[in-house]
Amino acid sequence: MISTKRPQTHFIICIITLLTVVFLFACQNKNLNSNNEQLDQQQQPEHLQESANLPISNSPVDSTIEETETVVSEDILRSHKVNELGQVMILMYHIIGDKEDEWERTKNNFKNDLKTLYEEGYYLVTARDFVSGNINVPLGKTPVVLTFDDGTEGHFRLIEKENGEFFVDPDCAVGIIENFAKMHPDFGSAASFYVYYPVPFRQNDRPEWRRYKYEYIINLGMEIGNHTFGHEFLNKLTDEDVQKTLVKNIQATQKLLPDYPVDTFALTYGIYPKNKELAVKGSFEGFTYHHKGVFLVGSHPAPSPYSIDFKTEAIPRIRAASVPSDFFHQWIDYFKKNPDKRFVSDGDAKTITVPESLKDQLNENNMIDKLIRTYPND
Structure with a gap:
């Protein structure tokens, strides 16, 4: 399963952003049933439908990312040997x-x-x-x-x-x-x-x-x-x-x-x-x-x-x-x-992707405004 997290200093900002998005969405959809707060698969944007079957965490931080980014699958990360902790x-x-x-x-x-x-x-x-x-x-x-x-x-x-x-x-x-x-x-x-x-x-x-x-x-x-x-x-x-x-x-x-x-x-x-x-x-x-x-x-x-x-x-x-x-x-x-x-890019400048086995080598102080993502490489 792909694991994602953001450095702790940005957690509050992400929560505020999420609440703002939810509020605006509710105002624009007056006919939405109050007992059904989730969009079904057909209502989601096309790029989210394509990645809906990927294993993403349900934390507030991750749900914000899921609404704005196309997620690359584990198989693609593994096939490209993505490793943004590699040497340059x-x-x-x-x-x-x-x-x-x-x-x-x-x-x-x-x-x-x-x-x-x-x-x-x-x-x-x-x-x-x-x-x-x-x-x-x-x-x-x-x-x-x-x-x-x-x-x-x-x-x-x-x-x-x-x-x-x-x-x-x-x-x-x-x-x-x-x-x-x-x-x-x-x-x-x-x-x-x-x-x-x-x-x-x-x-x-x-x-x-x-x-x-x-x-x-x-x-x-x-x-x-x-x-x-x-x-x-x-x-x-x-x-x-x-x-x-x-x-x-x-x-x-x-x-x-x-x-x-x-x-x-x-x-x-x-x-x-x-x-x-x-x-x-x-x-x-x-x-x-x-x-x-x-x-x-x-x-x-x-x-x-x-x-x-x-x-x-x-x-x-x-x-x-x-x-x-x-x-x-x-x-x-x-x-x-x-x-x-070798450093191999995940194609997204906003994220840092590394194999799960290397996550302890990350220096989160160097990653302001970056999403940290890991995946199993075995």
Whole structure:
């Protein structure tokens, strides 16, 4: 039987919502027999008729959910191996160029990475959505995060025509992702770019292009994150200077995108400041920052954001390059051999679904406004 529950802090809200729905329904149905408070099967909306035979709890919380959502059956959850406590690959790219090196991925290999991810059932999400648990991924798909450090030219390049018009280089990261998404709209177009200043994406110093690039990225559903203002070694800075460089980065981004929330931070060189807390939050000259996620330079997948093992201040990433080791394909192969370790979506961003055997690993503090659902997996 599928089991559902909502974190206790939302129970009262759910009760009030239920009572309001019942009151409005009664007012609109004056001829309803007072001794018959339940609608029969024919009177229910079509999507509820389809799921009426599913085993749902009769608690007030669950009856509210049943009236507004189509419930996926146990068989479907089991057949897709749905597990939203599984691990997630956060891929780390630096240069997208012409050779394969420790910090560089060729354009063709990057295109092949997208092809492989698509064929293996992955779906693009931003780092921001991942850390906030806002994982809106189709049923049976696995979220994957593409991160790009340093804001190099190969990430986003514009090509100017002789008449002064310009277009996105189809061989830069943004162009490659956008064109792939056009061919495969069921893959998404999300990515997270960690830039530093004064010239993000390091193309010719054309200030009028900077705002255009940022707006273009946001319109594609991509994200701009913090990577300090000048790519400093944070462990060599004073506490004040750590906060200064992080604040200056956000302020520079918001000059191009007013009020844009810079929510995530990729550590430069993978190194924390001496005061690690300052990587998460701090302030400088009255300007306060609070990163929802801090990303490391690592080589293994991240825990689910709903897991008790998830740490917002230390989120691992996988180097996406063939030198010195091809971590990308190693982890692709690992999840093919160990599908039970992989995050698999239930297709509903409002619920968190896990096998019954894993329910003790849920961290309910990370699940505000989420419905928790379990199912037997044996």
